[in-house]
Amino acid sequence: MAKKGVPLSEMATADTHGEDSPYFAGWKAYDEDPYDAASNPSGVIQMGLAENQVSFDLLEDYLEQHPQEFGWGCGISSFRENALFQDYHGLQTFRRAVALFMEQIRGGRTQFDPEHIVLTAGATAANELLSFILADPGDGLLIPTPYYPGFDRDLRWRTGVNIIPVHCNSSNGFQITLRALEDACTGAESMKVRVKGFLLTNPSNPLGVAITRPILEEILDFVSQKDIHLISDEIYSGSVFSSDEFVSMAEIVEARGHEERERVHIVYSLSKDLGLPGYRVGTIYSYNDQVVTTARRMSSFTLVSSQTQKMLASMLSDKEFTKNYLRTNRERLKKRYEFVVERLSNAGIRCLRGNAGLFCWMNLGELLEEPTVEGELSLWNLILHEAKLNISPGSSCHCLEAGWFRVCFANMSQQTLEVALRRMKDFTEKMKEG
């Protein structure tokens, strides 16, 4: 790639961006041959993108009833201030709205102070920012596997920080154990990597499971013991099928002391629950004043458009709307999930019992020629090119057990989903015969 000529940086020429992994390769195949019911019915169906399209109509209804929200309110005079507003504190009304929304997701069981909200252009930026702020180059962040493939890039690329996997397995439903945590730490020690934090995704991506309270308590104990930071990425918190099944790290923290708070930072975004990834709205909620100040300053590199902040502030503050939206969204996701699991089950495919997210964690171990990464990737390739389905292989999520795949179900219509599941059934039947 590097032609002879003026040299570029290491970063520009290395492949730490990780975009050569199968996770992204499948997307390319989709881009080249995307499914369309009418014009390209034999194209690739994208099941590798965790995007929520099941509740757009609710947003559009709101739009129809409140068109002014999207045009700087009544009268464009507020446009002037808005166009000039580039304060990294973010619009107060918007921060308040985000805090309110986050509280609603948690059923009012926690309180979020708008002064502790730092806005970023997406959760991708929020996670990277925290990685910059909490760890130095060469330091390590503990992350339970399987995890979101994007972390390899977002947390490591520009920051020079390492990821120390905390390996989980199917023997207990991939739950995080103290043993796994200790093993990971021992590993870090032997590599002379200083661990600075633990990053938890709750609910988990790709597992689609909300972490239970006892495990959350155990994790907070663990990070306190080791005196490290805890980042709780709760980007799917509004996508837990049953709202009382979600326990936020904020709940655990609020019950504990001041010192425990200082190490906890929550990441959230409107990309999943609200289905607005294009808007680029992410947030870091930190109980630590210094982290808030620092993150705010660094957010200069990733500010949210003032137009977008203004636009969404009223919508997110509209309690009636958000209550209805969250409830409806949860129901629809739950329905989809159950539909998917049932159909897969009819095809003889097991899934991990999940209760959240935009995807399910499916096991195709029986179809592997060999229980290895190679076997898994070869199966993945087959599914991509023969069944024309792009799903995400567990190895891209650093899952140590071969044969697990993440299947997204919320980024398409019901009809497309049915086509996809039928293809999956046909494929597995063919495989079992052959």
Add this chain to the structure above:
Amino acid sequence: MRVIVPLQAVVQGRGGLVLGSLIPCALFYFLQFYLRRNRPSSPPPPHSSASGSNLPELASIHRSLSRSLLSPRGSYGPARLSSRGTAVARDDDNPYYVGLKRCADDPYNRSTNPQGFLLLGLAENRLSLDIIQDWLVKNWKESVLLDDEEGELSIQGLATYQPYDGSMDLKTAVAEFMGQVMQGSVSFNPSHVVLTAGATPAVETLSFCLADPGDAFLVPSPYYPGWDRDIKWRAGVELIPVPCRSTDNFSISIAALELAYNQVKKRGMKVRAVLVSNPSNPVGSLIDRETLCGLLDFVMEKNIHLISDEIFAGSTYGSDKFVSVAEVLDAESFDKSRVHIIYGLSKDLSVPGFRVGVIYSYNENVLAAASKLARFSSISAPTQRLLISMLSDRKFIAKYLTVNRARLHDMHALFVDGLKQLGIKCASSSGGFYCWADMSMFIRPYSEKGELKLWDNLLNVAKVNVTPGSSCHCIEPGWFRCCFTTLTEKDVPTVLERIQKITKSN
């Protein structure tokens, strides 16, 4: 208190009351004393301010005790900020930021707050927002909400994931805008554009692509103070000021660059690029064609990059014509792969809040890397849609650019003239939102210290915020950047009056 009553029962009489109160107190102090002696040496206190802590001391004692039971902390924590984080958290005493902060809470408004701070330290253009506002009143519904195909209210196209480095439609619109801004002298190719959420991440992202931590850029000074953060903070690139002189209106000297390059090399650092702004921030002058060629020769000879920040290209008002480095590249046969332009809509279109920045590069590898890095700073989709609509209205844009230039010209003339009446001369400038004023005759001593004293008086006594030359790494003391685009005509006498209050006393 509950302890006291039973004790009173035991030790009766008045003595009981005394003992009843003394003993629990004594016990309490003994407990404290015992715990303090036996508490293991506590770790350094967390770097958190005392906010919201309502906990009794007892809870913290428990924590410390538990700590003594822990495994050695060698490979973990402490849960403080990283050294990068700490550097950023440190309070910035750079006058550039101090001034901006001071003003934020008490900004001048002729009617509602006439005693407030005059924001001459912020390069923000308020002169032509009304024109944009008018366009919006007529067009916002179509431009923000409409789904092109259906003609209905829709967010479907907006809400989903977009290319991280901007939609092709916006890249096309921005490329055309850049061509319009530079008055048709050069055309820009949308596939050479990477869009970011503002010019701030644009310049940082580009720095990440061109240099490794510890490398250096040569930067003719005085230069924009923000770069010290944008480029050093996370990309870790050193900025080496290459001083320009008032004797030739702060023009860039290739000889000075050559000298600086060799000095840096001797220090064992690698120079990876020359970074210039054109029109210059803070001077406002334009780089002439000859100097641009000189720069291109220089970077070719040293095999390094040239970054040209042209963010004020559309905000020119003088008689000199703006020449983009792109124009020179087109005309001559220089190696394009080492040239990169930074641009954005914050200045020329007056919409800094919308966060639209541009990396324009001729280097495929830089584009490939930058477009991936853009994921950390993407432009919000509804804003993209609004701007595609606005920028595509080329008639409106042409009118806007013309009127805006005229207003900039008039305000510049008015302001510079006013300063002249106070005995303050400005460098010759043809672009930007500011003038570069020589107040060296009012500083005492003739040094950075004297300059900062004057800055301080202007800020805290006259409540006028200007940017001192030292923040811009100007080698000659006494120069100040004064922005005039946050003012209306009627405000100018007020500004001059306040400045005069200070200069008279000096």
